[in-house]
Amino acid sequence: MNGKGVAMKIATWNVNSLKVRLPHVLDWLAATQADVLCLQETKMEDKVFPYAELAAAGYQAAHNGQKTYNGVAILARSPLEDIRFDIPAFADAQKRVLTATVNGLRIVCAYMPNGQAVGSDKYEYKLRWLAALAEYLRAELQASPRLALLGDCNIAPDDRDVHDPVAWKDQILCSEPERAAYRQFLDLGLTDAFRLFEQPEKSYSWWDYRQMGFRLNRGLRIDHILLSKPLADGCRACVIDKTPRKLERPSDHAPVVATLAATVETSPR
DNA sequence: ATGGCTTGAGTGTCAAGA
Numbered sequence A: 001m002n003g004k005g006v007a008m009k010i011a012t013w014n015v016n017s018l019k020v021r022l023p024h025v026l027d028w029l030a031a032t033q034a035d036v037l038c039l040q041e042t043k044m045e046d047k048v049f050p051y052a053e054l055a056a057a058g059y060q061a062a063h064n065g066q067k068t069y070n071g072v073a074i075l076a077r078s079p080l081e082d083i084r085f086d087i088p089a090f091a092d093a094q095k096r097v098l099t100a101t102v103n104g105l106r107i108v109c110a111y112m113p114n115g116q117a118v119g120s121d122k123y124e125y126k127l128r129w130l131a132a133l134a135e136y137l138r139a140e141l142q143a144s145p146r147l148a149l150l151g152d153c154n155i156a157p158d159d160r161d162v163h164d165p166v167a168w169k170d171q172i173l174c175s176e177p178e179r180a181a182y183r184q185f186l187d188l189g190l191t192d193a194f195r196l197f198e199q200p201e202k203s204y205s206w207w208d209y210r211q212m213g214f215r216l217n218r219g220l221r222i223d224h225i226l227l228s229k230p231l232a233d234g235c236r237a238c239v240i241d242k243t244p245r246k247l248e249r250p251s252d253h254a255p256v257v258a259t260l261a262a263t264v265e266t267s268p269r
Numbered sequence B: 001a002t003g004g005c006t007t008g009a010g011t012g013t014c015a016a017g018a
Helices: A018-032 A052-054 A121-143 A176-187 A229-234
Strands: A006-016 A034-038 A061-062 A074-075 A081-085 A097-102 A105-111 A147-152 A221-225 A234-241 A256-260
Touching: A006 A018, A006 A081, A006 A105, A006 A147, A018 A034, A018 A052, A018 A081, A018 A097, A034 A147, A052 A061, A061 A097, A074 A097, A074 A105, A097 A121, A105 A121, A121 A176, A221 A229, A221 A234, A229 A234
Parallel strands: A006 A034, A034 A105, A105 A147
Antiparallel strands: A006 A256, A034 A074, A061 A074, A081 A097, A097 A105, A147 A221, A234 A256
């Protein structure tokens, strides 16, 4: 529920080091006025997270970080409530999940494992991790029907989401077991906000730094916003913002933004 | 081509990403 009676913009962005990308993040927040921004790959410990700089820009924040790798954060213009770290039932040293309630929306920020190569140990970890997240989401959805899962899912759900589906067939990020794990999220009642709308062909959210990947639009759509039914029904737009990918020293990922319509206040005063 | 960038760690050059 959005008590302000105005539309809400929620977004996700893998920044590939918040230390390096903080200027881009601050510029982007100022330009878009997003209400919620989920970050992945902050790659920093909580004690050096830039709370003060974000507060000066009008954003409260929660961070689940670690040195060097992983790390997720939720930034919001409204208070973050009921903050939960990690997947409680899945013991994991890697900091990949953070959940908070903002304006009555349950926000799950996730940095799903990369998996490295099909059949590798990291791939097995990825599949176990995805199954654990699905069970966590099932419980969260029961408690909070207005739920959004935002993050770097490291899965291209469909061949439309892959610049060269033949080359990527059955490769990491595109394999059938990964896509089946992604469909488990949909089976919970979540909807890919991006595909609620007509989109340009060859829309991607990540491009390799190498070999002019971005200029040649050799990308994958692996960053997603999944909405529970009440939120999907009120979703008015979802876009990938390629603007920051064109800057000097960009993240290899672009932000994805969903606009949710204001909801009518139904609760009595 | 276990390649091709980028980041972090740390001061060599590797691990990890996707």
